Amino acid sequence: MNLFNLFNRRKNREANTLILQNNNESYWKIVRQQFKKNKIAVYSLRVVFIFIFIALFADFIANEKPLVAKYNGNIYFPVMKEYAVDLGFSDWHDEFRNVSWRGLKYDWVIWPPVPYLPRNIDVSNTWVGPFHDQNVESARWKHWLGTDDLGHDVLAGMIHGTRIALLVGLVSMGIAAIIGIFFGAVAGYYGDEKLKMNIISILLYVIGFILAVFYAFGTRSYALADAIGTSFGSFMWEFLLSILLFVAIIYVFKLIASLAKKLPFKVKEISIPIDILISRLIEIVVSIPQLFLIISIAAVVAKPSIFIVMVIIGLTTWTGIARFTRAELLRIRNLEFIEAANALGYKEWRIIVKHALPNALSPVLIAIAFGIASAILIESTLSFIGVGVPAETITWGSMLSKARAVSSAWWLAIIPGFAIFITVTIYNLIGEGLTDAMNPKLKK
Numbered sequence: 199m200n201l202f203n204l205f206n207r208r209k210n211r212e213a214n215t216l217i218l219q220n221n222n223e224s225y226w227k228i229v230r231q232q233f234k235k236n237k238i239a240v241y242s243l244r245v246v247f248i249f250i251f252i253a254l255f256a257d258f259i260a261n262e263k264p265l266v267a268k269y270n271g272n273i274y275f276p277v278m279k280e281y282a283v284d285l286g287f288s289d290w291h292d293e294f295r296n297v298s299w300r301g302l303k304y305d306w307v308i309w310p311p312v313p314y315l316p317r318n319i320d321v322s323n324t325w326v327g328p329f330h331d332q333n334v335e336s337a338r339w340k341h342w343l344g345t346d347d348l349g350h351d352v353l354a355g356m357i358h359g360t361r362i363a364l365l366v367g368l369v370s371m372g373i374a375a376i377i378g379i380f381f382g383a384v385a386g387y388y389g390d391e392k393l394k395m396n397i398i399s400i401l402l403y404v405i406g407f408i409l410a411v412f413y414a415f416g417t418r419s420y421a422l423a424d425a426i427g428t429s430f431g432s433f434m435w436e437f438l439l440s441i442l443l444f445v446a447i448i449y450v451f452k453l454i455a456s457l458a459k460k461l462p463f464k465v466k467e468i469s470i471p472i473d474i475l476i477s478r479l480i481e482i483v484v485s486i487p488q489l490f491l492i493i494s495i496a497a498v499v500a501k502p503s504i505f506i507v508m509v510i511i512g513l514t515t516w517t518g519i520a521r522f523t524r525a526e527l528l529r530i531r532n533l534e535f536i537e538a539a540n541a542l543g544y545k546e547w548r549i550i551v552k553h554a555l556p557n558a559l560s561p562v563l564i565a566i567a568f569g570i571a572s573a574i575l576i577e578s579t580l581s582f583i584g585v586g587v588p589a590e591t592i593t594w595g596s597m598l599s600k601a602r603a604v605s606s607a608w609w610l611a612i613i614p615g616f617a618i619f620i621t622v623t624i625y626n627l628i629g630e631g632l633t634d635a636m637n638p639k640l641k642k
Contacts, residue, residue: 229560232635239631242624249621253361257281260312260354268305277310286432312351313339316358316592320349327609344609346600352613355592359614362593363621366508366577367570373512375566378519379555385476385520386527386558387550393472396465399455406451414444423501433505476524480517488514492576496586504577504593507586511573519565526558560636564629571625578618594618 234240258265263276276299282288300313314320320341322333327344334340343352384393395403415422418440425432495510496502530536531554539549581587581595589596594614601611 229632229635233631236631236634239627239634242627242631245620245624246628249360249364252357253364256358256361259310260314260316260351260357261310262313262315262318263299264304264307264309267302267307269302271305309338312342312354312357314341314351314354316350316355317590318349318351318354320345320351322349324349325604325607327607343613344607346597346607346610347603350592352597352609355597356594356613356617359592359594359597359617362504362591363574363577363617366504366511367573367625369505369508370511370515370573370577371566371569373509374516374569375519375562377513378516378565379523379562381476381479381516382520382523383527383550383555383558385473386524387531387546387554388470388472389528389531390471390473391469393470394467395470396459396467398458398461398465400468400470402451402455402458403448406448406454409451410444410447413447414440418443473524476520480520483514483517489576489579492580493583493585496580499586502586502588504587504591507577507580510586511576515569515573518569519562522561522565523555523558526561527554530554530557564632564636567625567629567632571622571629574618574625575622 252259257277257280261277263280265275265277267274267276276294279288279290283290323341323345324347325345326332326341326349328342330344332340341351341353343356345351418436422433422436422440425436491514492507492510496507499506527550536549536554539553544553577587577593578595578598581591581593582599584596584599587593587596594617597610598614598618601607
């Protein structure tokens, strides 16, 4: 009996320890555990990791240039060299300018698995399917997934199109998340009565905002447009300069507004109904057909670019994230830890960023997961109808559109269409997995 009682006590202590450990687990650790129980969502996330790997190393998987080559006694890394040239850190030697890499006589060479770029033209193999006879030197130069009307290799287009699809989804939803979280947090935390400012400060902020937009983006529009046509790195650098200029101008007017508060006469403060203003703005954006708005904006752009498409999608898909953030902040702002932070005298921006937002991002992550799938589908639609995306940019949607010319070219319809279907489906499955994992009612 003593041994039996000792065994029971030990079991009870172990059970109590396990309960305490479970009670002390963080929320995100519980979410990870719940998400791992959804096997479909886990496998979908693994497929996303495969897509990310393909997107990151697309130039090493499909490229007309060798990975490593020994030529005239010297060893070259042409693919790595291309990165340095695109970033402006280096330049090609005269003997490698406009050269046919395939025609050079190397001492030895290592080619990528797919020795083609999406823009390479093979005039002797047009409208060739995966199972057709191809006019190639050997199996090394075979088009494994066929070609289109100009002889573009479909497999190379699919590999490099993965990068564009992921970039469109992540960049556009990154822009949408920044805008949506900002507007949703401001509307949810301040409401209609909490944000109070005097008339002088309001006028200064309005003037500062107008001037910041004008000088940061209006006067620099030509520089931004030229950078888009040059490269993605140039555009990001110019865009960062515009953002820094915008923030600097706003900060200057903020300092002026803080000095205005020290005037000898007192100006009456008024409540700004920021929640109503942002809610009406959301309703206006939502009431406009999204695809029609994106097509209208993309059609009037002077220089079509895939980066402009990303920005347009981001600027038109932030409303859902703003609504989720606003609803969570309306709930969180009255909780005890927010009241304690206010009582300690913390600044409101610190309370929003460090205390309120981290506890309100659960539904936002779900909206972002579904939004990435929607953004990829929108980009594919724009590429399919030929709006906003340059003709020389090979995407899944542009490859799919070429199947309309020849109905027998089934590979141009099935392969890109299946890739779009798989990508959209796995992001939706990840979103559903996050929905279940973050729902406390389903926690077991």
